[in-house]
Amino acid sequence: MFKTIKKDLPASIVVFFVALPLCLGIALASGAPLFSGLIAGIVGGIVVGALSGSNIGVSGPAAGLAAIVLTAIGALGGYQNFLVAVVLGGVIQLLFGVLRAGIIGYYFPSSVIKGMLTGIGIIIILKQIPHFFGYDADPEGDFAFFQVDGENTFSDLFRTLKFITPGSAIIGIVGLAILILWEKVLSKKAKIFQLIQGPLVVVVVGIVFYILTQSNETLSIAKTHLVSVPVPEDSASFFAQFSFPNFSAITNPDIWVVAFTIALVASLETLLCVEATDKLDPHKNVTPTNRELLAQGTGNIISGLIGGLPITQVIVRSSANIQSGGVSKMSAIIHGFFLLISVIVIPTLLNMIPLSVLAAILLLVGYKLAKPSTFKQMFSLGWKQWVPFTATILGIVFVDLLWGIGLGLGVGIVVILIKSFQNSHFLHIEDKSNGKHRIKMTLAEEVTFFNKGAILKELDSLPRDTYLELDVTKTRYLDNDIIEILEDFAFKATERNIDIQLISERGTVENPESFIDFFKLRPKTA
Template sequence: MFKHIKADLPASLVVFFVALPLCLGIALASGAPLFSGVIAGIIGGIVVGSISGSSVGVSGPAAGLAVVVLTAIADLGSYELFLVAVVLAGLLQVLLGVLKAGVIGYFFPSSVIKGMLAAIGIIIFLKQLPLAFGYDDSSEGLVSFFETTGKDTFFSLAHMLDYISIGEIVITAISLFILLVWDKVLAKKNKIFKLVPGPLVAVVVGILYQIFFSGTGSIFEIKGKNLVSVPVPDNVNDFIGQFTFPDFSQLGNSQIYIVAITIAIVASLETLLSVEATDKLDPEKRVTPTNRELIAQGVGNTFSGMVGGLPITQVIVRSSANAMSGGKTKLSAIIHGFFLLFSVLLIPRFLNLIPLGVLAAVLLIIGYKLANPKQFITMFKLGKSQFIPFVVTVIAIVATDLLVGILLGLAVGIVTILINSYKNSHFLHIEDASNGESRVKMVLAEEVTFLNKGAIQRELMSLPENSYVTLDVTKTRSLDLDILEILDDFAVTAKNKNITIKLISERGVVENPESYRQFFGVTAFTN
């Protein structure tokens, strides 16, 4: 497990610095106690990371669930009742894993998964721009990477220049410079620069910057919401007092079970999609056992609900940060969980000195890598069947939210498949058109279904009079009853148009069959 500790430890630091503000921000967006986000991050790292079979996946509170959580807390009337729903959702996820429901994730086409990654990269990048400029009129840069709609992000971009902070711009620029030089130049010159992660150096520089300018009243000073904000307990009792426990006295409340089922379904779907995407980011292309992942997430959510944490899923933002930072095994996810635990226990005041501009710089680079323009060019070169679902997924996720975007991309992908199936039902070749007789050969595909009715019927009805048609079904393994009915109808038309039909199949050769259904069987035929 510790074989790749030299790679996993630096990666876990990067994930920690990415996860900390997200845990707090998602809790804020969910209308839950801020500490609940940190609890979910700790359990997602240590508990889920230990059970999961994912090598580079990282779990924690999910921004995609923020709206669900916010609504559920309001509907149930208390956070303690909501925690009961989280516990039940976790148990339901364990059951889904035992029932092997993890296979659902494999039904999403590669183009949609790649579109999801690119869209997340764009959103990450856009979300950090207000922070990079010191936009502090709202907390949305800290809150979430996935809004119910994209309008909040674009509102921030349009108005960020009204609330800029010179200090935040300076520290973001310094951090970007450190990260780029560290990765592109210094790491290639000396091994010592590979041992110390660039993001850690940027964070240290950011803290020193804040210490130097804090309280000076200078334009370079960074204040308020442009700093990380971690709850600071005064003693052990204060720390324990931050935990909230579920209220099981109302287990008979049907609304709790509705919320639990909703959380279980949404969390499981987000996890499976993140698993699919994360596996594509893994340089070694290892495959995560999805049923085991559902069980791991279920155990994590059960634990999280028991001690006051938010719902957990595998999260693509943290997972991509892990993969992009060189994480090799799940040890990096586990260590990041311990970093979160130790940080809120030992150094909360120290963490509150970190400018958000430093974290924005880290995420700007991650976002660019995920949404690299080369990816769009590559997908375009692969053709319409790949590019259209890809670009629809990207636009829909950026304009709406993660789940809506993925479902739209999937719908377009299915339509593309249907269109291709419609086109590829048969091969038509005109062999000879001399002496007024048109000789045509039609070879049907391996599988011909009702989806191909229109294409085949159009070809048959367009045949001229006095044609000689060879219908070859020797390669056809499955022929729907719908197609047999079309052929039977065409047999009547063929007589009227003096068209001769020669049928070739593995069952023999026959000329002008009166009933194809009798020849192949009353129902759909299988060779």
């Protein structure tokens, strides 16, 4: 891992600047103490990063859990009671890992995963535009369509036009210009521009701009438009920011319900992120999903024990890591140490960073996830890929991440059923002689009850006086429902003067008396 430090260190700095506002914003959107988001980010980086089998995945507090956390804190009677649910959720995740539930992650269609990445890219762009122009009513990390400030994604964009902060907007535009220049031009000129990442330069420029314009009425940036890390007065007040679970509430059944919900949602988000980051990874590493669940479970136990929010692997931080050239888990671990050291040593300096500068960094991350070329590529693959891809994006943008994934998966299943209906058999007329149609129907390799409608429709549409060749030579699985349809058809065929020739590996049978008896020789197989 240390062999790649030249690439991982610059990437970890970028991930740090992406993670910092998100940790604070998600805590604010969750109704939890701000420091709880930082704890989750630190544990997600150091602990989960060290235990995970992913080279490029980065974990921390997840926007997808914010609504669950917000509701649970009130319902369970306080934050310390909620922390019990976080710890128990981690234990349940460990159980998921032991039971090898990580295999679920492999069953999400590629179109849905690509839709998830693109949808997250779009929602990052839409959510960061207000912060980019200095309108910070909605906290960073609130990625749901209906926001905690009472607005929605698009109404917030319109309100931004009325509340543009000149200083924030200017440094945001300057920062974005520097990022683009750094990536497109400077990084190709000299190695120094590859070692020093553009986001670090942009953050330094943002701090300098804030300091120089403090006395300027037009360009000064108010504290409400800056990063807001808790600043302890001394070591005692620093440690006072940690919260601890109230384990006396463990007998409350509601806590167990919340714990299972956290474990289920956090595991699902993690597995989806793992699948997505593996697709983005230029080295195409495959993350062991069961080990990832064990790592996430351990992280949630530790985070809950010291007052942190629930943790998942997060696509925004992970994609920023990949885009910045991170190649090993050292990037995630180092970013966790950066979070830890910075909140202890330089919280005052962090609180001079304009949110619009960090928004500029996230805008670039979002664009790389939702490039126009991705839409073009998915459209060229045909409607079977395009429809689930689009459905996933719409669900993410207009509801939230989990709804988007669920919608995309549901549409994907419908597409599979439609294609299964269409491809259950092949039908063509060979010739017409002696007053009879000669038709050959070839059944597919696997025929299940999903194909009942298609096969039944074709059999019923056969005209009288037909000679039907039914070829099951290549069929390896034949559902009993289909056998029963063939049995019923054989009875009707005599009334319609339809002769049947059954072609199989065992030979040819003319007008079989019983399909059931024939296929019983090899149950559900032909």
